[in-house]
Amino acid sequence: MSENLYAAKILIVDDEESIRQTFEIFLKMEGYKSVKSVSNVNSAFEALNQAEYDLIISDIVLTGPSGTDFLKNIRESGVKCPVVMITGFPNLESASKSIRHNAFDYISKPVNKDTLIHFTRRALQHWFAVNKAQRLQQENEKFRQYLNAIFQSVSDAIITFDSQLRIVQLNETAKQWLNYSDNNTEKGIHCLPSDALGNACLDDVRKILQGGIEVRRHLIECTTPDHKTKMISINASPLKDEQNVLQGVVIVARDMSSTIPVNRDQNRITFHGFVDSSPAMQRVYNLIENIGKVDTSVLITGESGTGKELAAEALHAESARRDKPLIKMDCASFSENLLESELFGHRKGAFTGADRDRAGRLLQADGGTLFLDEIGDISPRTQLFLLRFLQEKTFTPLGQDESIQVDVRIIAASNVDFQQMVRQGNFREDLYYRLKVIEIDLPL
Known part of the structure; x- marks a missing residue:
């Protein structure tokens, strides 16, 4: 069990003092450092307002509002941690309500030490795995934004294609050189203009998809929409997955005829x-x-x-x-x-x-x-x-x-x-x- 699991915050809701004390003793003996117990729903809400919990263990039959009412209310308020419902009177209605309000588990009394430790460990492992997946997703999104910022900022034209000759992405430079619009509903390679640059990209993509060999320094001369002549160097490389299966092609085109512009942005002292x-x-x-x-x-x-x-x-x-x-x-x-x-x-x-x-x-x-x-x-x-x-x-x-x-x-x-x-x-x-x-x- 990971060290973080033992640091989890656990809330016990039960109106029987002996059960609260027993659960708290068992959990702390197992190594859980933060265990709080309350006797009713109002006290439970106060505890939730003061801290975030990783697991809630609640009796269904409580003095005042029931445990299922408590479960329904905390789900509506946005509490997502696992909740284990415990009952001394198991029946279909209470079980279906617990499931409907997304309880993690439904346990019948009496609950011995082994059962308590087992479902606590299982619920927390599930909760930590969910949180880890969410963090990884957030990190992947940040990394994607970072890569996109670099992708869009470079002065070279970059175009990626999938194995079906569909355009996956272009950066701003590529859109300008190819006079490509984001409003294009068709994403096939035939959307590229039939000029020197478009035809060269088409030839290089087909060479890679047919033979899987990189194309280096394919030099062409082309005329831009503003009627300027440019010498373009094209490099095309295969995109492969972890199993080395060809997934597409990336093209990087560089203007070899231009010099570094002398302006504030590109030549700063x-x-x-x-x-x-x-x-x-x-x-x-x-x-x-x-x-x-x-x-x-x-x-x-x-x-x-x-x-x-x-x-x-x-x-x-x-x-x-x-x-x-x-x-x-x-x-x-x-x-x-x-x-x-x-x-x-x-x-x-x-x-x-x-x-x-x-x-x-x-x-x-x-x-x-x-x-x-x-x-x-x-x-x-x-x-x-x-x-x-x-x-x-x-x-x-x-x-x-x-x-x-x-x-x-x-x-x-x-x-x-x-x-x-x-x-x-x-x-x-x-x-x-x-x-x-x-x-x-x-x-x-």
Whole structure:
């Protein structure tokens, strides 16, 4: 059983004090840390208003409103956690009501210890699996948005086709070059114009679908709708699934006749505190602009003095969080215990010298961005706590039982070789990839 399962919050609703006490003792003996019991529906609603629970165990026959009424009301109010209904008088009507209002299980009394532990474990495993699936879906959606932002921002034309020669997606550059409209109801390759570029794309897609071989540097000369002549280089590659089965084709077309435009957006001398007009920094500026708008974790790497803090400030300024706090923290400046207190906060009396409550940097950054400099210096224990936060968006201050949920974007930075640290076992691989959703490597 995972450690998180034991940290689940469980609410018991039963008007018999002996049953409440027995259930609570059995669950705490099993290792569940947060078990609360109440005697009636009104007290149960008060408990639900004060905290979110992972499992509710309720008797059907209660003093006042029944357990099935309670189940119906909490489902209507949006409570989705599993609810196990217990009855000393099983009958078809109470069972059907429980099922209709989405009870997780329906148990007859008497409930012994083994039965209680069994259905508790099963209900919580189901609930944690549902939550994990939802988190993965949210993360996949964020990653999809990030990829789409990159896809749409590049200056090359990008077109993807499926194995049936249907157009799957085009970026803005491709739409302009091919004079393609989103209003097209037909998505077949025949929608491409019968000009030099359209015909070249058609030929390359067919070559790959027939032979599965990449097409490299297919050079053509074409005329754009504004009557300019361009030399276009086309690269076409097969798209294959995990079983190496051909699923489609991606085409990337680049204008080889154009030079880098001399304007504010493409040849900037300054950018959010940076002063550098080199091609390498132009790429960094463009990357910051693109991913600043995507709400995902970023890892900034580079030698000392390359401007990692400036990059974090620029990412925050380019994001939708720009009007919220940007909190900075140098992880190398704190010992392990002090780092945890600074990051997660603590309650009065949590340790010697904690004479007052203290809000950690995560809470201070709620709604905004937290910049963690020298992230490679944090201890394995702190790495674990930070990984949990990135997975669940919740944390628990030192000396407090209840977790806190915040909306914070994490930007981390370091000059260490993370891959070497991972190989040596000095940095968690799962945390590394959580931080490195996208990496900005600053040049010297």
